[in-house]
Amino acid sequence: MxxxxxxxxxxxxxxxxxxxxxxxxxxxxxPPSNGSSFTMRNTGRxxxxxxxxxxxxxxxxxxxxxxxxxxxxxxxxxxxxxxxxxxxxxxxxxxxxxxxxxxxxxxxxxxxxxxxxxxxxxxxxxxxxxxxxxxxxxxxxxxxxxxxxxxxxxxxxxxxxxxxxxxxxxxxxxxxxxxxxxxxxxxxxxxxxxxxxxxxxxxxxxxxxxxxxxxxxxxxxxxxxxxxxxxxxxxxxxxxxxxxxxxxxxxxxxxxxxxxxxxxxxxxxxxxxxxxxxxxxxxxxxxxxxxxxxxxxxxxxxxxxxxxxxxxxxxxxxxxxxxxxxxxxxxxxxxxxxxILAWQPLPPGNRLAVVTISGGAGVLGIDTAVQQGLTLAHLSRSTLDRLSDISPVLAGNPIDLGPGLPAFMKRGDMASHLYGILETLVNDDNVDCISVACPWMLRGALTEVFGPLRSTSVKPIAFWVPSPSLTRAHEISLNLEALGFPAYPDCDSSVRALAIAYKYSVARSRVRRSEVQAR
Amino acid sequence: MxxxxxxxxxxxxxxxxxxxxxxxxxxxxxPPSNGSSFTMRNTGRxxxxxxxxxxxxxxxxxxxxxxxxxxxxxxxxxxxxxxxxxxxxxxxxxxxxxxxxxxxxxxxxxxxxxxxxxxxxxxxxxxxxxxxxxxxxxxxxxxxxxxxxxxxxxxxxxxxxxxxxxxxxxxxxxxxxxxxxxxxxxxxxxxxxxxxxxxxxxxxxxxxxxxxxxxxxxxxxxxxxxxxxxxxxxxxxxxxxxxxxxxxxxxxxxxxxxxxxxxxxxxxxxxxxxxxxxxxxxxxxxxxxxxxxxxxxxxxxxxxxxxxxxxxxxxxxxxxxxxxxxxxxxxxxxxxxxxILAWQPLPPGNRLAVVTISGGAGVLGIDTAVQQGLTLAHLSRSTLDRLSDISPVLAGNPIDLGPGLPAFMKRGDMASHLYGILETLVNDDNVDCISVACPWMLRGALTEVFGPLRSTSVKPIAFWVPSPSLTRAHEISLNLEALGFPAYPDCDSSVRALAIAYKYSVARSRVRRSEVQAR
Known part of the structure; x- marks a missing residue:
């Protein structure tokens, strides 16, 4: 609506x-910009x-x-x-x-x-x-x-x-x-x-x-x-x-x-x-x-x-x-x-890691991803080990947070756990981009916790924040976007945004190559 | 987001x-329902x-x-x-x-x-x-x-x-x-x-x-x-x-x-x-x-x-x-x-009338409609005449409200004009369903103005309310839905909802026919 x-x-x-x-x-x-880099080119009129x-x-x-x-x-x-x-x-x-x-x-x-x-x-x-x-x-x-x-x-x-x-x-x-x-x-x-x-x-x-x-x-x-x-x-x-x-x-x-x-x-x-x-x-x-x-x-x-x-x-x-x-x-x-193109780096390849609060959403995200030219990343051994350290229920891609939620909630450190997962994925050479169906229980210190990821990540991350409180979802989305992580209205569109970023990176390379060849 | x-x-x-x-x-x-019409059937277990x-x-x-x-x-x-x-x-x-x-x-x-x-x-x-x-x-x-x-x-x-x-x-x-x-x-x-x-x-x-x-x-x-x-x-x-x-x-x-x-x-x-x-x-x-x-x-x-x-x-x-x-x-x-299936009647056919605040949105709506099995209705002569009476700029399908907006706004009777347009379309034998990209300037008396349409219409109407104020858009959407007119988050989804209602009506007839034949 x-x-x-x-x-x-x-x-x-x-x-x-x-x-x-x-x-x-x-x-x-x-004051209005004077030294604009605008260059005159032939418009035909x-x-x-x-x-x-x-x-x-x-x-x-x-x-x-x-x-x-x-x-x-x-x-x-x-x-x-x-x-x-x-x-x-x-x-x-x-x-x-x-x-x-x-x-x-x-x-x-x-x-x-x-x-x-x-x-x-x-x-x-x-x-x-x-x-x-x-x-x-x-x-x-x-x-x-x-x-x-x-x-x-x-x-x-x-x-x-x-x-x-x-x-x-x-x-x-x-x-x-x-x-x-x-x-x-x-x-x-x-x-x-x-x-x-x-x-x-x-x-x-x-x-x-x-x-x-x-x-x-x-x-x-x-x-x-x-x-x-x-x-x-x-x-x-x-x-x-x-x-x-x-x-x-x-x-x-x-x-x-x-x-x-x-x-x-x-x-x-x-x-x-x-x-x-x-x-x-x-x-x-x-x-x-x-x-x-x-x-x-x-x-x-x-x-x-x-x-x-x-x-x-x-x-x-x-x-x-x-x-x-x-x-x-x-x-x-x-x-x-x-x-995503304004805020995030381009994906170096098409291998997607899916972090999801719901196994069902993960499955649908994969359908979208594969149909749009992405593929599911095979996580490295060390990533699987680190995920397993965070919680034994996390090993695999999609990384389904659902089974671990009650334990995370009990320990009250959801944001830092999610940060740990994302950092691990960003550092995995087998992963090029990450979609996150983000737990709506994330609280408070989002900016501080996720800040470092923003400054170090060379791989794009796109979010979706499902929530029973729209006000809360908007607030979390706004906080994520203030850090430069785009938040989309559903899992399909966050995956599609990553796929389009990948498509652009491929198109850019192709056009650049053809320009070099034309010289 | x-x-x-x-x-x-x-x-x-x-x-x-x-x-x-x-x-x-x-x-x-x-109290919990006692006389439920739930009937026992074979579940296989x-x-x-x-x-x-x-x-x-x-x-x-x-x-x-x-x-x-x-x-x-x-x-x-x-x-x-x-x-x-x-x-x-x-x-x-x-x-x-x-x-x-x-x-x-x-x-x-x-x-x-x-x-x-x-x-x-x-x-x-x-x-x-x-x-x-x-x-x-x-x-x-x-x-x-x-x-x-x-x-x-x-x-x-x-x-x-x-x-x-x-x-x-x-x-x-x-x-x-x-x-x-x-x-x-x-x-x-x-x-x-x-x-x-x-x-x-x-x-x-x-x-x-x-x-x-x-x-x-x-x-x-x-x-x-x-x-x-x-x-x-x-x-x-x-x-x-x-x-x-x-x-x-x-x-x-x-x-x-x-x-x-x-x-x-x-x-x-x-x-x-x-x-x-x-x-x-x-x-x-x-x-x-x-x-x-x-x-x-x-x-x-x-x-x-x-x-x-x-x-x-x-x-x-x-x-x-x-x-x-x-x-x-x-x-x-x-x-x-x-x-739309819970609130609106099924479309008697697949001929769509598009009412839109933006010609551009109308065009995209038509693309979605045709791809989803609907077709653009050919409005009857009397409908075109009535639309033309409301405003000379309105004759055609899509009915582009854009050019008439300043005049409507000046006269301050947007809701009743929109009602007039919708009533005319509902009464046109060449029209089976209606999608509306609704002016966000609609004010106040929505319930009273659109109420009669709810009780008399035998053709489904689906809305989209674009607006620079989300709060206002939600309020209008909520008012429309309280009358049983579903409001969707964009023009594509309102048209798609109508197309699915049409698909269901076709599937229902087909399955009924095959049941009759099987007897």
Missing amino acids: TSWPRYQTGLSTKCPRSIEWSTTSPRSLR HPSDRSGIFSLFEPGSVAVVGSMREARFGGYQTVKHLLDFGFPGKIYPVNPNYDTVLGMKVYPSLNDIADSIDLVVMMTAASAVPGIIRDCVAKKVKTAIIVADGFAERDEEGARLQRQVDSIARAGHLRVLGPNTIGVVNSANGLITTPYRVPYEQVFRGGIAICSQTGLLGPQTLPLFEMRYPLSKICDFGNKCDINELDLLEYLAGDPQTTVIAMHLEEVRDGRSFLRKLKETVPEKPVLILKPGRTTESRKAMTSHTGSLAGEDYVYDGAFRQAGAIRVDSFRELVDIPK | TSWPRYQTGLSTKCPRSIEWSTTSPRSLR HPSDRSGIFSLFEPGSVAVVGSMREARFGGYQTVKHLLDFGFPGKIYPVNPNYDTVLGMKVYPSLNDIADSIDLVVMMTAASAVPGIIRDCVAKKVKTAIIVADGFAERDEEGARLQRQVDSIARAGHLRVLGPNTIGVVNSANGLITTPYRVPYEQVFRGGIAICSQTGLLGPQTLPLFEMRYPLSKICDFGNKCDINELDLLEYLAGDPQTTVIAMHLEEVRDGRSFLRKLKETVPEKPVLILKPGRTTESRKAMTSHTGSLAGEDYVYDGAFRQAGAIRVDSFRELVDIPK
Whole structure:
């Protein structure tokens, strides 16, 4: 019933610095990055204005054109987010019918703003957009986000309007995101452009960038705060009249804040260039892709909601695989799986050790593992001996904690026993990765006990915390994730996350080899 | 990260009577059912003592043999559950080293209890079990639950001990559940035998029975209270030295409280009889089966954790399909999917209408639907006209609420608009089932607005509530489920639930037809 994994609100936000869980709240403001390692590359469009993508995420000044009425949707909300999340640049609300909003002056039009503007966000009627785009061009604005809908996704009239907007922008060297988009999020500077209310005022900084062709993966829908989600950027492409997946892949490949790229793509505009860029990126950063359109029916539906034309699925499937991108199966996977890639080392091989509170869960985990390309590790003699020292009932893989639970509970040292088991497995040359269905009785000193494992482990560990108290499960999961151990909602997904980390490590090696051979 | 769907605690437990969400708390105590419609059928064992299964769930008296020390594991916890959940029968704690526990007299041995005993639950060292089983036989106890482990799942010595126990019980006409089990739950009488602490004191009555070969699906792991889970019975088979899936299927088929049967089975002991009984049951009640062992590795692991021998997967797959049972893929599905079968009507056909807050989610939902055997409904002309009256942007399937959201939000009548859309779809002859990715802005009067739909709809509706506030999502989900509309954790699972409901309706018709032909 939960839409996304839940964390209890009101928990401590204290996090280890190693995972960079600083937030975008005003308390942790930093000046916008100047020395970004972003490098210009050929996007195939607007060759003189590629900095438009930079301005999309790191503008020095933002103008918001839309309704300034206090409501749950509109320009008012965007202005409020920029203030609430501590955006450090200049903010210019624009609307001829208001004098002030949230204590700030409202400008009648873009032309009335004396300063230069990097980014304009517009949420107006579609019919008003061409005029505002003209104003942007006249003012030498670098980038525009057209939130307004009613363009190519609606009807032929909308498609015509979109072509008109595109043509004005193109001639004026203005980069455009949208139309029909909620825009972007940058966790580093508090830039949140969505016109829908976001019921929190903090996002956590981390390595994961999410791009999508739906606003569903935006801050007004994702519980980023409650998840303590380690975010670098979000971008909703909308109708992609200009800025598209290739631009974003190029930008994110060079973005020092981003270590994992997750993309939801209904279609790819320039397949050849995108695949070339994928191949360049994969050796450095994993790229996960959620690509719907596996059926004729869904391809038809795509056409109507973003006006895009989708190709045959098998073509995408083969091309992504060749380029080393990893295809995932659902929104949940696109959001959840990147955590293991952002936090944990890659598995050196595919041999899985399963630690489980339930023999039954272990068995199901093995089914998932083998179907996903992992294999059950044959534990070394010394590991079996050490496990047997901890408890005579533990010898084997899966390591079923169940029979030992009452004894562990009686001795009250569950966390240190589990640590001992994990340390033993990490040091076993026959083990490459570890999934843990973790006892919910784990108490207290988790951080201290598991801390050393975080700093020494070279093998990924993924958790699942089953529990009769969801609050307690969330608390344990949150503590584990604060240490960089991802916690997943069931045994299948923790194993699947490890399998995807392994798939990526294989794809990376293959793409690197093919690059070396090509030289 | 959440292990199971979460509901906020402390919410009102007020529920409509139609779903029978009364609880097992002392406040809602009822005397044990006398006039049960349970009918005796041939179980292939202990022909004279089939009432043993009845005593397993509805004993008039229970003896608990184990440690009475106040601890998180042991006989103390079982006695405490019986008291906390308001078990109305007689309770006899048994342990030679204690005089009282929780204000009750502790008996040195079973022989010291003057009254007759229906059910004995024992959590002692394995070596003590044969003696206690002998005492049970001497005292003409009907049924025993052997919680103790260290039997066939452990080693050859344990297997020998298990054979010994089985032989004593068999000769003495004592039915035995286990060993190596947490036992049972009966929501109707507060019978909870698990020796692990359960951190809540209420479970909700409903139609779903869960049987498993792991304690993981027990009340000490499942957040039954926070989920408001509509439970009838739980049974953990453990090593199945006697009571097995055939006994339970027979009992649950005749159990008036149970409307959906969900079984996790690592192997089936008597395949022919089980399939015959499945075929008899499927026309009346859906049976969902989670059967691991799709890979050689997992079949090997099964042998070690319950001592059972598993057969080839394809044999099970074909047999289950033939008998009309529906196979599910994970613990989560085994627990979540039954809700739609317990609460909603079966779809008359496979034509799906998709209502979605996000076009992107709609597209992915269609992929899942088509892959699972559903098809996208062609809405009738009058439906398209009515949708168009509600908002000109709504005409089509999927019905993408996204473009209309700002207008709906401005008018503040989201719930009644959504009701209007759903009512229109329910009345469309071209629509058989409906999935809804529900706007998280839905407020307040959900119960009043959607109530009529519950009482009139003959087509199943499944929800997903994406939200930036998990607390709010849980609250909406809980409200929807109180009306009998199941809420799932993502768009894929809500569509999959509808597809499984359709699969069951097809299987039911097929099995009924074949029964008629066989006559």
